Amino acid sequence: MSTPPTPTLPSRPVIGILHPGVMGAAIGSSLKPVAGAVIWAAAGRSVPTSKRAETADLVGVPDVPELARRAHLIISICPPHAALDVAGQVADALGDRAERPLYVDANAVSPATVAAIAERLGAEHVVDGAVIGPPAWERGSTVLWLSGGRAAEVAALFDRSPFDARVLGADLGAASALKACFGLQSKVVPALWLTMAQAARAHGVEDALREELARDDIDYPALISRAAGQAAEKGWRWAGEMEEAADAIAALGLPDGFSRAAAEVYRAAGNPEGR
Known part of the structure; x- marks a missing residue:
């Protein structure tokens, strides 16, 4: 045949x-x-x-x-x-x-x-x-x-x-695997910054943290402003992406908590209304 x-x-x-x-x-x-x-x-x-x-x-x-x-x-x-x-x-x-x-x-x-x-x-x-x-x-x-x-x-x-x-x-799946790996730096890292800022604020040490980061040439206000803006605008979508990325990582037997935590951050920040 x-x-x-x-x-x-x-x-x-x-x-x-x-x-x-x-x-x-x-x-x-x-x-x-x-x-x-x-x-x-x-x-x-x-x-x-x-x-x-x-x-x-x-x-x-x-x-x-x-x-x-x-x-x-x-x-x-x-x-x-x-x-x-x-x-x-x-x-x-x-x-x-x-x-x-x-x-x-x-x-x-x-x-x-x-x-x-x-x-x-x-x-x-x-x-x-x-x-x-x-x-x-x-x-x-x-x-x-x-x-x-x-x-x-x-x-x-x-x-x-x-x-x-x-x-x-x-x-099939190679392109999605690349996206999941890329998301570890493009979306997990900003979620980490937002969590760090929230913790520093709650402990009353945000000004000192800003000073320490400035010594490493990190523009803390600009970085947090950008991350917060993206989370508010796109968090409703990024939460799902981070869950999918976590699944991709977990399937390899690697720790997936980074992406799961980022999903929580974006889920809390995102607003699906009007999408």
């Missing part, structure tokens, strides 16, 4: 974005020059999401089943805690359909979560993605790491986009 040929994307694929938050809108906008259409599922989304999609000139379709029916490529970019559910919605919408879209999970999740998504959708139809950097509107700030058997196919779509797409290898 001959092996069926590996499917490939059409020259101008229809690309579905689930969902156009700040990052999703930037990704969708960046792919418009190479796509037949960039679509998003409007059902149940907030007014800010709708406005972002409109600003990015994305085409709204009624719901996830319609998006799954039309798209050749689906990019999931959502809060980490929702990644598996979003993949499940797509899997349910596809049912037993023979022709299936390529699914990029670009969320900050653990390799185990990527494996669970691949189990739902079929590993041959899944690419693992990890965005490191802010929403990109100009080249040079943000890398999209991709892994999986069809990672290069996805990376090619971003060749002239603001996102620098790089292939990490063929192993």
Whole structure:
């Protein structure tokens, strides 16, 4: 019995974005020059999401089943805690359909979560993605790491986009593992600073701490202000990312308390209202 040929994307694929938050809108906008259409599922989304999609000139379709029916490529970019559910919605919408879209999970999740998504959708139809950097509107700030058997196919779509797409290898979960490791310094360390500041304040030694840090050329007020601002704005999302990172670390038998504690810090600081 001959092996069926590996499917490939059409020259101008229809690309579905689930969902156009700040990052999703930037990704969708960046792919418009190479796509037949960039679509998003409007059902149940907030007014800010709708406005972002409109600003990015994305085409709204009624719901996830319609998006799954039309798209050749689906990019999931959502809060980490929702990644598996979003993949499940797509899997349910596809049912037993023979022709299936390529699914990029670009969320900050653990390799185990990527494996669970691949189990739902079929590993041959899944690419693992990890965005490191802010929403990109100009080249040079943000890398999209991709892994999986069809990672290069996805990376090619971003060749002239603001996102620098790089292939990490063929192993599903490699991109997410990189994101989890990177998060130890990009999110765990700021959470440690915030905890340190809170403790120093409670003990009445914050001024002395500031003096000691200044002797090491550390701008304590600026550092804490930046960390607190990020936690207030993004903590609702970062908490889930830190839980996923902890799962990735624990799976190796390594201490995962750093990320679990960071998740607690961000959960306390974050505010999901209006997201």
